[in-house]
Amino acid sequence: MNYTLYTSNDDTIVAPATAPGMAAIAVIRMSGKDAFAIANQIFKGKNLENVQSHTIHFGTIEYDGKIIDEVLVSVFKAPKSFTKENVVEISCHGSDYIVKKILSLLILHGARMAAPGEFTRRAFLNGRFDLAQAEAVADLIACDSESSHDLAIKQMRGGISTEIYNLREELIQFTALMELELDFTEEDVEFANRNELMALVEKILALTRRLASTFEYGNAIKNGVNTVIAGRPNAGKSTLLNALLNEDRAIVSDIPGTTRDTIEETIYIEGIAFRLIDTAGIREAADQIEAIGVQKTMEKIRTASIVLYVFDAAKLSVDEVRSDIQQLRHPSAGLIVVANKSDLLNTNINYPLIDNDITDGIITISALNRSNIDELKKILFTFVTKDVQTANTVVSNLRHYEALRAAEHALLAVKEGIAAHRTTELIAEDLREALRHLGSITSQVSVDQDVLGAIFSRFCIGK
Ligand SMILES: Nc1nc2c(ncn2[C@@H]2O[C@H](COP(=O)(O)OP(=O)(O)OP(=O)(O)O)[C@@H](O)[C@H]2O)c(=O)[nH]1
Numbered sequence: 001m002n003y004t005l006y007t008s009n010d011d012t013i014v015a016p017a018t019a020p021g022m023a024a025i026a027v028i029r030m031s032g033k034d035a036f037a038i039a040n041q042i043f044k045g046k047n048l049e050n051v052q053s054h055t056i057h058f059g060t061i062e063y064d065g066k067i068i069d070e071v072l073v074s075v076f077k078a079p080k081s082f083t084k085e086n087v088v089e090i091s092c093h094g095s096d097y098i099v100k101k102i103l104s105l106l107i108l109h110g111a112r113m114a115a116p117g118e119f120t121r122r123a124f125l126n127g128r129f130d131l132a133q134a135e136a137v138a139d140l141i142a143c144d145s146e147s148s149h150d151l152a153i154k155q156m157r158g159g160i161s162t163e164i165y166n167l168r169e170e171l172i173q174f175t176a177l178m179e180l181e182l183d184f185t186e187e188d189v190e191f192a193n194r195n196e197l198m199a200l201v202e203k204i205l206a207l208t209r210r211l212a213s214t215f216e217y218g219n220a221i222k223n224g225v226n227t228v229i230a231g232r233p234n235a236g237k238s239t240l241l242n243a244l245l246n247e248d249r250a251i252v253s254d255i256p257g258t259t260r261d262t263i264e265e266t267i268y269i270e271g272i273a274f275r276l277i278d279t280a281g282i283r284e285a286a287d288q289i290e291a292i293g294v295q296k297t298m299e300k301i302r303t304a305s306i307v308l309y310v311f312d313a314a315k316l317s318v319d320e321v322r323s324d325i326q327q328l329r330h331p332s333a334g335l336i337v338v339a340n341k342s343d344l345l346n347t348n349i350n351y352p353l354i355d356n357d358i359t360d361g362i363i364t365i366s367a368l369n370r371s372n373i374d375e376l377k378k379i380l381f382t383f384v385t386k387d388v389q390t391a392n393t394v395v396s397n398l399r400h401y402e403a404l405r406a407a408e409h410a411l412l413a414v415k416e417g418i419a420a421h422r423t424t425e426l427i428a429e430d431l432r433e434a435l436r437h438l439g440s441i442t443s444q445v446s447v448d449q450d451v452l453g454a455i456f457s458r459f460c461i462g463k
């Protein structure tokens with residue numbers, strides 16, 4: 001959707017606000033200065049221009065003397081509406097025919113079909129909220145688990161905006177002082193205390209780094225955590241998948257090399273989606289199909305957030321376990337060691353020789369007896385949420401993440417500049433660059449029209 005396709009903001013726009021298909025009710029939303037006048041043309045009930053804001057009215061939609069539907073009409077008068085414009089919401093019966101008919105009648109009387117995201121875009125342009133919050137509305141609509149919902153609400157209420165706002169204000173003060181110095185170049189004065197500036201830059205750097213680091217986890221919460229179950233053949237990987245799912249999804253047998261293609265299923269642990277991926281056991285493949293399976297396993301590990309390394313605790317030596325970990329360890333994924341088949345062991349096992357810093361957790365289970373499975377789930381949940389839980393704000397938006405990273409880059413240049421006693425002019429330039437990136441998150445500076453277009457086109461029509 002191209003930004004230039006939007007026509008005037010004076011138009012009254014209309015779109016279905018509910019998904020198409022059969023449903024009990026459907027809602028059509030109309031926003032703009034003529035919303036009441038246009039609705040009045042087809043609504044037989046009260047005169048909507050004369051009713052109070054935030055009221056609901058029963059009546060019929062009629063055209064050519066024919067009743068199209070019995071409806072409820074909600075009235076929101078500017079500026080107390082989502083878009084801060086006059087808004088009418090028509091709740092009709094949920095049939096695509098009725099929805100289309102009513103839409104066409106409203107368009108006939110002067111409304112225009114809304115472009116994707118145009119309602120939210122108007123809300124933004126009319127100062128209803130900042131850009132980061134507008135993007136959170138998109139996330140809120142798309143969210144499908146409790147955690148992603150929490151995340152979107154936090155952001156919509158202005159989490160990231162407030163965290164950035166105050167520090168950015170301080171930075172603006174310094175930049176202003178630096179600009180002042182530029183007016184007195186011959187006199188060699190320093191209005192901006194370099195030590196204080198350095199301390200502030202450090203503080204902002206810590207914030208941008210903290211916020212950026214929540215991105216990876218925030219993203220995982222939003223999109224599901226890729227969790228690859230890997231290990232040698234017969235370790236019990238498929239049995240573990242079944243135990244975590246609590247159903248017999250994957251084929252289990254005592255023949256090594258049972259699983260040849262990957263199997264993917266999703267489980268929710270306290271609202272967070274984990275995409276479990278059962279893989280072919282890793283060994284020297286006996287045939288070509290198995291070789292392809294092993295290759296696929298390694299590919300899956302590269303895209304994993306967590307690798308669950310499963311081994312047969314009754315069979316493998318510590319050295320073998322260690323060498324497997326070396327092979328499976330991937331810098332961008334956590335690695336949790338799962339010692340399986342505890343039911344075959346007489347004594348409790350202890351793995352003091354498996355380095356703690358190369359694993360993110362070790363647990364002994366019996367996939368067959370389903371013992372310790374809940375504990376394993378707890379480890380998974382804690383691993384994913386440990387960074388997020390301590391943070392007030394979680395960055396879940398790629399645009400914000402990129403802006404934070406760009407700000408960090410500019411701030412590092414400021415730091416270097418101060419340390420190297422560079423000229424005020426050079427430092428001020430990097431400061432402005434940092435301010436621009438920080439400001440672009442909440443759009444305290446002008447955001448390119450292209451950027452706006454890209455953001456709002458992520459919405460679908462009616463949002
Ligand atoms: N005693 C015992 N046997 C288990 C346990 N978990 C799995 N097994 C058995 O180990 C054998 C292999 O289990 P699978 O789940 O198919 O192993 P896998 O790792 O998926 O094997 P491949 O798909 O061949 O790589 C089966 O006979 C399982 O019943 C366990 O906790 N205890």
Ligand SMILES: [Mg+2]
Binds near residue numbers: 237239258
């Ligand atoms: Mg298997």
